[in-house]
Amino acid sequence: MPKGTTEDVRRQNLAALLGRLYRGGPASRSSLGRHTGRNRSTIASLVFDLVDLGLVFERDPDPAGHVGRPSPVVSLCPGVCAIAVNPEIDALTIGLVGLDGGLRRLIRHEYARIPTAPEVLGITATVLAGMQAELDGLIVAGIGVAVPGQVRTDDGVVRNAPHLDWHDEPFGEPLAALTGRRVFVANDAALGALAEHDFGAGREHAHLIYLNGGASGIGGGVITAGRLLGGMSGYAGELGHVRVSSSPVVDSAGIAGTLEAEVTRAELMDALRLDRADSGQFEAALLADRTEQVAAIVERQLGHLGTALAAAINLFNPEVVALGGFLAALQAYHPAGLEHAVSASALAPSLEGVRITPAELGANLLMIGAAGLAFRPLLEDPASVAG
Structure with missing residues (x-):
């Protein structure tokens, strides 16, 4: 139960209600009460305040299928x-x-x-x-x-x-x-991690790792207890620079043997003989090519990706790992290969219940x-x- 002054409690209650609408979409007053643990009169008062602030509006629900007087539906204001x-x-x-x-x-x-x-x-x-x-x-x-x-x-x-x-x-x-x-x-x-947590693969989950692979390298972000992990200055989550091999090949920061150095879209593009391709074209071309050369590159890259993901899982104990960009295409090429690579280096208790899945939000x-x-x-x- 929130503690503090009456105004503190009010602000926390308003935040709980608006946060539910932000992540869950339009909801009836009764549904908001169930999800936030506030009683009917408190919900009515909070909704009135949010309407007065210009943040939400109410509309009558579809009466079909309801017995008695249905609860108004609360939605975020489009403005x-x-x-x-x-x-x-x-x-x-x-x-x-x-x-x-x-x-x-x-x-x-x-x-x-x-x-x-x-x-x-x-x-x-x-x-x-x-x-x-x-x-x-x-x-x-x-x-x-x-x-x-x-x-x-x-x-x-x-x-x-x-x-x-x-x-x-x-x-x-x-x-x-x-x-x-x-x-x-x-x-x-x-x-990207924040977006996937709020509206994508991490909806309704408090612990998420997001890892994206693009033409310019690999980046990541971590959501823990529902909040973006920033660290002391905001630099947390640089999973692309985790060391995964003894290779002398360097990444964009000049560090040798990292995930970003070993797992690259450019190497796959060369093997597929593609000069330019959007994400959809790239994934289609990759999944269609089962030649020995491409399969060997994918297997090696999946091994390094699995090593990095296992380290992140051991460190952050997520519920969901969302893969974006060409990393999602790698997983789609050989899902069992990635699963094996992760399980080979992850602690068994930390891996329990973890779902590794493509990111959902796409270009936006x-x-x-x-x-x-x-x-x-x-x-x-x-x-x-x-x-």
Whole structure:
């Protein structure tokens, strides 16, 4: 039972209710009472407060199949949104995401060369200025930025993003100054974990590991007890740099024998004789090719992936391990091979009940994750929207 002042209790109750709607979707008052453990009169009062804050609305339910007076259905207001930003080596993607996880708008700005951090800041500010008429009248929780690199989350400084060639680049505070909005910056794979926890393979689970493989390397994120594990400065979850072999081959950080060094999309692309392919085309080509060469590469990469996953399972004791990008294709090629590789190095009690599965959210994952980062303060204290 929440403890503290009456106002503290109210804020915690509002957070519990809004969090349930955020992750579970529209629900009746009676259902919200069952899931949050609050009584009928408390739920009615909390819903009234959330309606007054402009965060939810109520509607009458479908009367079919109900006996007596049905409970009103509570839904998140469509006008509560966050802005998501993802700078990559070939394009800047900006999205407008609703509190319900729906992608309202997507803008992709391609560039001919890898931009500097100040250039991305300028492009982002210009795009958002052009969206101002669209944003008027909405409750915008803030801007979430997903960066492919290590980010100091306290102030949004990008410490090391090797593929962008950004090092110790201020990003959060300058973007806040340019836009007049709250800005939150974090590693892209960590935000992928957040999205999968809220809306994907980790729904209804408090402990999740997310590992993604892309053209630029392997990144990961960890959810423990329902919260994104950041560590002291926000650098936690760099599972791609876990050492899995004695090979001299180095990863993007110059570290030899790591998961990112040993398990690469580029090697598979070469074996499949593919120059370019989206994730769907790549997976289809991989699954169709059962030649000895490709099978040998997959077997070796699955062995290294299994070693890294076993180490993560031993460390974090998850319920779900979600694989994104080409890692999901590797698992699909030989599921039993990955299962064997993981079980060979994982502690048996830690492995009990763990489900290793493809990530569910697909192409919109980073937009949803970045927006989720911006929504966090609102979800923790819904009354703050009034401030």
